[in-house]
Amino acid sequence: MSIIEFDKVxxxxxxxHVLRDIDLQVEAGEQVVIxxxxxxxxxxxxxxVNRLEAHEEGRLVVDGITIDDNAKSIEAVRRKVGMVFQxxxxxxxxxxxxxxxxxxxxxNGTAQKDAEAQAMQQLxxxxxxxxxxxxxxxxxGGQQQRVAIARALCLSPRIxxxxxxxxxxxxxxxxxxxxxxxxxxxxxxxxxCVTHEMGFARSVANRVIFMDDGQIIEEAPPTDFxxxxxxxxxxxxxxxxx
Amino acid sequence: xxxxxxxxxxxxRPAPHRTQGISAWxxxxxxxxxxxxxxxxxxxxxxxxxxxxxxxxxxxxxxxRPDVDACxxxxxxxxxxxxxxxxxxxxxxxxxxxxxxxxxxxxxxxMLSLVGVSAVPRMWRWYLLPLWLAGMVLxxxxxxxSVAGLTPVQTNLWGGLPLTVLxxxxxxxxxxxxxILLAMGRRSTLPVLRTLSSLYVELIRxxxxxxxxxxxxxxxxxxxxxxxxxxxxxxxxxxxxxxxAAYMAEIVRGGLQAVPQAQTEAxxxxxxxxxxTHGLVLLPQALQAVLPSLVNSFIGNFKDCSLVTIxxxxxxxxxxxxxxxxxxxxxxxxLEGYLFVALIYWSFCFGMSRYSMRLERRLSRSQARx
Ligand SMILES: Nc1ncnc2c1ncn2[C@@H]1O[C@H](COP(=O)(O)OP(=O)(O)OP(=O)(O)O)[C@@H](O)[C@H]1O
Ligand SMILES: [Mg+2]
Numbered sequence: 001m002s003i004i005e006f007d008k009v010x011x012x013x014x015x016x017h018v019l020r021d022i023d024l025q026v027e028a029g030e031q032v033v034i035x036x037x038x039x040x041x042x043x044x045x046x047x048x049v050n051r052l053e054a055h056e057e058g059r060l061v062v063d064g065i066t067i068d069d070n071a072k073s074i075e076a077v078r079r080k081v082g083m084v085f086q087x088x089x090x091x092x093x094x095x096x097x098x099x100x101x102x103x104x105x106x107x108n109g110t111a112q113k114d115a116e117a118q119a120m121q122q123l124x125x126x127x128x129x130x131x132x133x134x135x136x137x138x139x140x141g142g143q144q145q146r147v148a149i150a151r152a153l154c155l156s157p158r159i160x161x162x163x164x165x166x167x168x169x170x171x172x173x174x175x176x177x178x179x180x181x182x183x184x185x186x187x188x189x190x191x192x193c194v195t196h197e198m199g200f201a202r203s204v205a206n207r208v209i210f211m212d213d214g215q216i217i218e219e220a221p222p223t224d225f226x227x228x229x230x231x232x233x234x235x236x237x238x239x240x241x242x
Numbered sequence: 243x244x245x246x247x248x249x250x251x252x253x254x255r256p257a258p259h260r261t262q263g264i265s266a267w268x269x270x271x272x273x274x275x276x277x278x279x280x281x282x283x284x285x286x287x288x289x290x291x292x293x294x295x296x297x298x299x300x301x302x303x304x305x306x307r308p309d310v311d312a313c314x315x316x317x318x319x320x321x322x323x324x325x326x327x328x329x330x331x332x333x334x335x336x337x338x339x340x341x342x343x344x345x346x347x348x349x350x351x352x353m354l355s356l357v358g359v360s361a362v363p364r365m366w367r368w369y370l371l372p373l374w375l376a377g378m379v380l381x382x383x384x385x386x387x388s389v390a391g392l393t394p395v396q397t398n399l400w401g402g403l404p405l406t407v408l409x410x411x412x413x414x415x416x417x418x419x420x421x422i423l424l425a426m427g428r429r430s431t432l433p434v435l436r437t438l439s440s441l442y443v444e445l446i447r448x449x450x451x452x453x454x455x456x457x458x459x460x461x462x463x464x465x466x467x468x469x470x471x472x473x474x475x476x477x478x479x480x481x482x483x484x485x486x487a488a489y490m491a492e493i494v495r496g497g498l499q500a501v502p503q504a505q506t507e508a509x510x511x512x513x514x515x516x517x518x519t520h521g522l523v524l525l526p527q528a529l530q531a532v533l534p535s536l537v538n539s540f541i542g543n544f545k546d547c548s549l550v551t552i553x554x555x556x557x558x559x560x561x562x563x564x565x566x567x568x569x570x571x572x573x574x575x576x577l578e579g580y581l582f583v584a585l586i587y588w589s590f591c592f593g594m595s596r597y598s599m600r601l602e603r604r605l606s607r608s609q610a611r612x
Contacts, residue, residue, distance in 0.1 A: 052507055078513040089508035093526050102522060103512035155513065
């Protein structure tokens, strides 16, 4: 059974039909990159997975949990799914270390000491352990984003969602974040990643998905996706961004 | 190749005129342009005219001894601080039995040291709460007596500074949590909760404190079951708490509104529920953002406590009227008495304002880029 299963999922914002009959299976350990024009519904799609948005129709199952209004299942799924945002969204009033220990201590009930040790490990993993006692706004964008990744990792999630993690970064910082993500990929975490970094998609993803108008237009392994696009819309999209 | 650009280094030169020191400060702050200069000179002249007169009245010709004849002889050319030396105990402690007045003094000192301890950020730990509870109990025991061999003193005899301190601290302690709940209620997704919170805030903000106090002390008993008698002090405390909660709720709501929605999403994605998201992520940022307004409201509340005189509780200003109103001899020197009370109020409020400025600077350190 797949770790994420979309079955005819539909989503509206008011009268606007933003996700239409989405069918998608993601296997455990797979890295999937989602791309598409602005407003095509990429963010909405991945935000359904941890219920930051609610779908109206269809069935969505994440690691065996059916996503619905049930508070218990929402809570359970959020423990298994980590998320990284475009604008980092670190908590500015807490130090880097406190950002990382917050959820383990208050959600999982981990002892403060263990949570800190665990947090330091995750900071090592994203190569930023020396900044543990600074505050987020004292870090560069690239560093903040790596802290955000470490924060999500502290709950030992099975799935990581990335929503354009490098779009708010200066060019010279993009690489440091992508490198960290590539390392994660080799460690077998399931990744669902909205990005327009096509080099990353080509080298890291198992599968690339193209969305337009709230629909999945095409999905293929990266070599086919980039070298042999089937639909006219994808061909046009690729010609514009490559 | 005569038009190729060649880099020629520029050595640092001193600034054309001084940018530091007193004269530079005066130039930018006092004499930056004509209107500014005129205002400066005018204000200096006013000071030069009035300051000597003020010093003359308040210090040089003042009578400090509690001596009515000397005061009358000075005949308002000099201040009569004697009224303070004569009456300060009534002003500070109201109708509290004279022989027992060490108790309210100890109670006030106790509260002030608690405030002092709580003001140090290093002390912000869980044990502050039981410490405050113990402090409150001790305060009431000291004031009310009938424990540990202290003679009982009815609450209607409590007065002066301890009453002011009790009403403002107690009122604030009640108001603060209520204000946070109201602010959260007004932002709730549940329509009933939202409407009720809005209704409460709008209702309370629409009436003056004096009528809330009046209702609290005369109408509240009507709603209580027969035989249950609530002390007037508690009724008034509840009134003040309910009143300031409405104002503080709006301040807190403003602060919550200023925290980006993305912070909520980040907290949710980490599995934090509604209460933890608020307690750990949103409220700390919101309260920090509105700290100056909160302190402002606390200062306002502190002074508003003087209104409790209308329900026969004699806090500082009430105690002053008590001390001088019935005394034909000293009555002419109300002004000096009021100045004394004003000085007490001012030093409290000034302390609060300085403290909030320090706290702001400290809290904003985490926001600063280095
Ligand atoms: N909270 C919301 N309320 C109403 N409409 C929304 C909301 N969020 C998104 N939308 C609309 O839903 C559609 C899909 O939005 P979404 O953010 O998923 O697009 P996207 O593919 O992530 O675009 P981008 O590349 O710009 O981030 C857009 O038309 C957007 O205007
Ligand atoms: Mg998006």
